[in-house]
Amino acid sequence: MSQPEPTAPQPPRWSLALTALFSAAWVLAWGSWLWVPWERTWLVAAQATVFAAALPIAIAWVVWCRRQVPFASRASYLVVTWTYATVWQLGLFLLSRLAWPTAATLLARLGTAGFFFIGLAWTVWAIDRAGQRRQRARQLARSAQLQLEALPSRHAAMPAEARTSDPLDPQAWYYGQHNAKLNQSITALGTYSLLFLLAFLFVSQVGGCRDIYEMPAGGGQQKQLAQTVKVQKIIKKKFVVNPFSAISFKVPPIDEVKLQLTEVTEHAYTVGYGAGAGAGFAGGTKQGKVRFIRLEYAGGDWDQDFGIGADVNMLIEYGIRTTQKVEQRTESRTVAQLKSFPAEKSPALVYLTGQRNISLSDSEVKILRSYLLEKHGMIFGDNGGSSHFHNQFVGMMRRVLPNVRPTRIPLDDTIHRIPYQIPFLPYVAPHGGKDALGWRVDGRLVCYYHPGDIGDAWTDDHSGVAPEIYESCYQLGTNVIFYAHTEYSKWLESRKQQK
Template identity: 50%
Template sequence: MALVWLFALADWLWIHMLPDSVLHLVFGSITGLVCWFVYKQSKSRNEGAIIFWSLFSFGIPVWWHAGVYFCEWLGLEVFRAYFARGGLAVFFVTGLIWVVWAVEQHAQKIEALRRQAFNLENVLTRKKQKRSVDHKIWNPLDPDAWYYGQKSPRLNQSLNGFVSYTVLFCLICMILSQFQGCTQYYDLPAGGGENQAVQQVVKVQKIIRKKFILNPYSAINYNTPELDDVKLELNEVTAHRYTKMGFGEGDGAGFAGGTSDGTVGFVRLEYPGGDWNQDFGIGGDMNMLLKYAELTGQKVAKKTKAYSAAQLKTFDGVRCPPLLYITGQRNISLGNNDIKILQEYINDKHGMIFGDNGGSRHFHNQFISMMQRILPDVRPVRIPTDDPIHTRPYQIARVPYVAPHGGEEALGWFADGRWVAYYHPGDIGDAWADGHAGVSQDIWANCYRLGVNIMSYAHIEHAKWRLAQKQSGGDE
């Protein structure tokens, strides 16, 4: 059972060979079996305490990974993050308890054997051995080991066990995090279209009110209205000038060079140090993805995704996500290796970063600093309202925002003839979320339109680049 669970875990994280139905069956059945074994053993845990706690400890990683897996499958990304971090902490504490218990048991066994063989001659011999360099005790499980000292050796032994376990645990986590697994692919939906502005049609409706015919010689005085009282109603209607939205030639809205299984997704960066999962998943950025499908007619993914920098690196050099969304309110803690991956994502994989200030001036400074590390030779500039990213497919006369945490103007980083990063200063993600942060319909509707513009811009630029790579001999 353990081997089956390990294989399913490896397939889910790295191999990606088994279908979802098989993974559902494996994780669900093994989780149920572990629960049943633990429940059965709990009835006799007084007689077999070690067996019970061993089964319970084995169940912790099973419940942990099953919780993460099913939360991800159901689209409960916030709970998935809680399961991932909480499960890791519980797993660490559980292992620490077993290490402390094992060290204590072995130390007690060594001392018990010494007490059984106790005599004056042995005591004198042991004291001589402690003073002799050639007869030092090196066994870390022995409290009399020379490096524990003469003062509080048992305490020093426990501290040594804690530090050694912590270092080893962190080292294993670091090694596992470097396993990239199989290459992932992000395929665009097949189709075509044109990147043109949506035509704003104004319909003028002429309403002629009732006319009154009066007798001017009547003895009754009337307040006579104008005989041709006309009311004009201006109804602004949004209509697509073109039936398809996308890029290139093809059937249906989509992108030339795309696949029948391809979809437009919404990918965000999972980074340490802050609240990267703000407005994540159902009721959050999933609303934006659904609105994109509604306004463009393109196929979209069933759920939004989040990847760490290391996971982002596993994507193919060409078939990778065109847009990476980064939001939050607190710190963005990225190491040098993470920055290198993001540099490769922009420069080598033609990706684009979409930053959104989730609620603080501090995040503004954090994002600007991060971009300075990623693109040290590119300076941010204000993106004008007549730029294509603000006019296609929707005209954005003024950058909409929930609150101007980082100002009122959008900033961009321009390199190699395109915008490689777009920074929104006012929590656009909150306007997409359920309730729309209490802002007016005009604001949140424009926030959706701006989101469509940015997503469309990134995907069209990436589709052009993919075709160029294919024509020049790159693999698609």
Template identity: 35%
Template sequence: MSSSNQSQPSTLPHEWVDEIPTRPSPFKAIVASVATMMLLGLGLAFWNWGPPALEAFLDDNVAIAIHFESDQLLQGLGICFKAFGLVGVLCAAAGLLSLLRNAATYHILRTSLIAVYLGVGAYVSVVWIGLFDILGAEIEIYGAKQDRATILLFWWSLCWPALAVALYAGWLRIMLRSRSVYSAFTSNTGDAMRGDIVLEDLRTHGRDPRHRRSLYGSFTTHVMILIVIPWLLSLFTGDVEPYKVPKGKGNPVVAMVKMVKPKKKKKKTLTLRPNSDIITAIPDLDETEVDKQMEKQTQNTYVAGAIANPGKIGKGGGPEGGWPAGMDDYKIRFIRLEHSGKGWDDGMNETGADINFLREFSRITGLKKIARKGESHSIALLKKYPKDGFPPFVYLTGNDNMGRISSADIKILREYCLGGGMLIADAGSARFHNSFIHFIRQVFPGKPLVDIADDDMLYQAPTRFPDGAPAFWHHGGRRALGIKHDGRWVAFYHPGDMNDAWKSSGYTDVSPEMRDAAMSLGVNLINYAFNNWDDAVTKAKK
């Protein structure tokens, strides 16, 4: 039988050792060279975007800027940004030279990648030192107190791009340590090198596939559970319904109701006139007829009450009421912000504060389409609203400490307010007052709560409050406070629990006058919020 008909045992090519390709690969060498040149773009991105980002961070955190004013750390960060750019230029030059492929350009290429490690190491170290210095000095970041956990998370958010570049450079060095790439540069053939083993282990799960597969499976599972799934849930859960403001034009009629203040009678005093044995009262020098008439007039103080023929609120001067940027299928909704403290939902239950207010709002304004009940959601969901459908106001209350609010939620609330929304906060207790004061300082660092003047626009329409906001209860003072940004109130804080005056009669002991005042004050606030919402949406559409 002819030997040609017998199957011959196959043999591996000489260039393959343990099934690892070791033959010279010019293509892989070119890939390594071009990939190294791409570091130029990353380096210039750090150089160009790093300093403006640092400046913006310091503008938002003035205390940190002051803390490091005389320190060399900020200068060190600036050097790091420039170093990234220079390293990018170095890598681009080395990659371009390595297209010539010889032993010298090979070593230049490998050496340039070491500079990437040095630059990344310097940057992450400087950021680490700076952040933990901030932690030690107990300085807030974006108005939020920090602990080791939040500092580590913030460090990661600042450093992961640089660490990703270091990982990219590591992959390039592994490629350069593979026999196929090394041979393409130097023409030195031989056995597999260390880079080949690493790449082959990654490709085939190593010499113990079961162990490597188990390791990969465990890593993937942890990433999915701890990172991917929560991220996906944040994207696809907790959807919000766009807020629809009434469309139209309004021109509210200002109403003012007066109520007689209880008049205290003066006590008559008797005195002995000198050189007389007759006891008589000495007349007050101020008791002229004019003074008596003036005193009688000043016993009347103007407060909000039931409004007769109030006129339709809105903007644009029309009779039907509404706002030009609104929607025809509108619905007036009352949205509360949830927090981990107690009492954020006080008034949403059978006490009926929210729905009572919505009904009174409809009666006063003539805008009939209102929600059937109040609603609530977390601060985080504020970012879900579209730019032309965010709520003009959100309401925040409580009767105890608010609990911990994340720095992410604080930033979301700040952006909501600065973007055209309004926070209406209402103290249900002294504990909430103290907690809210601390919280609002975190939301708006550098913007203090200030007293709202009696003649402010908040108190002018549709009901006029000549003496400012009624005090009601005194959980945190008698005056309403606020925070202004670009001439607009972005936060209104009432220390006297308006919410309690909105409740049904069986759950509160307020007088009818106090209830009417609380309702009318709320209508004024919403009117103000809707007006500013209209301005923000109109501006965004231009």
């Protein structure tokens, strides 16, 4: 790259202009996909079109490069970089639309690493090029000075070489006398890494400040589902007298009567809270949906069985049972990301599971405390497989809410009654005992802890437990999600009234 480049064939101007225009559109689409929290069909369609269109354009440029320009030229490197960025983001977009979070995360990490090295290569090239230019300029100046010195003139004595502080110049004074080039490279690498990190944080973290959570608009009553029993009499006629007898009399009602009872769960009311129309919540919005968000934490396996059915099944079941609008996919958020949700647009409930350690920093503990107390959120903890996790979870809650003790949640508590009456606590395996624990603040449950792997009962195979157990687990999950959203809606309503 340091050699003077041969004259390369130039692409048509119109193609360059079109690509520049498309690049601007692509950046817009990328920004909206990353930062705009609303999901509108038209927006997703537009994003998909722009991202997909990048592929043929990239292919066209690659073909052009292969035909027109030599392999190691600046133009080919530019095309490779552009293609890399667009194809990588297209892959990410597709994977996240297909709800393959694990693959998407992996691709995001690998892609970021690749992007770091590509950027580093361009940085090295640019610095090297700039350094060479300055070196050439200095050589020209020196040769001119030598020529001047050769002349017998009173102005022959030229001033000494000027001290420079240009970072692109390897002769800058702060790079020192020895190994100036090496020092410049190290400085460049450090600066680039820092800038890359800042840009990464900006994209991943600052972008989250626009993440919002909205509940579905509507209304309903916070009361138990009505259970009705349909009774059907099946009368089997039985003749106990001689039908051919000459004596005619009324046959006494001694026929065998069998009762066929069918228990039917009837939605005698709308599952929701508030006075709005349709199933939903008074504090919700038209675009709002019930979402199922898993909480990411360090130290353990927050993603246990994530994305293979359990959470999605529960969300779908919740949608079917309550007829409220639910998101199609489940999601995950880090504890730090919870901070970026605004106060009245925070998730009403986050789900936390695993079977190993839970390692939270002090700042994460503060974020969780603020989420539970100030943002009126709720944690749905589920012991995914060990008594160790039970201790970890209780320990974590002790740090988050030091002034609240866990208590056994009564079976006649609202959370165990509405919308489904749960007469017993169902579990898959008693990892953390047989009692559901609750952390209550001002009468509201801010955390519900299930000790027996309820998530495993939500999976496609229900872990092989009996139908009445997994049905109860779905009902309990529905109750917890509904409780969190109802309490959140009540809080929103009260805040509106205060305003």
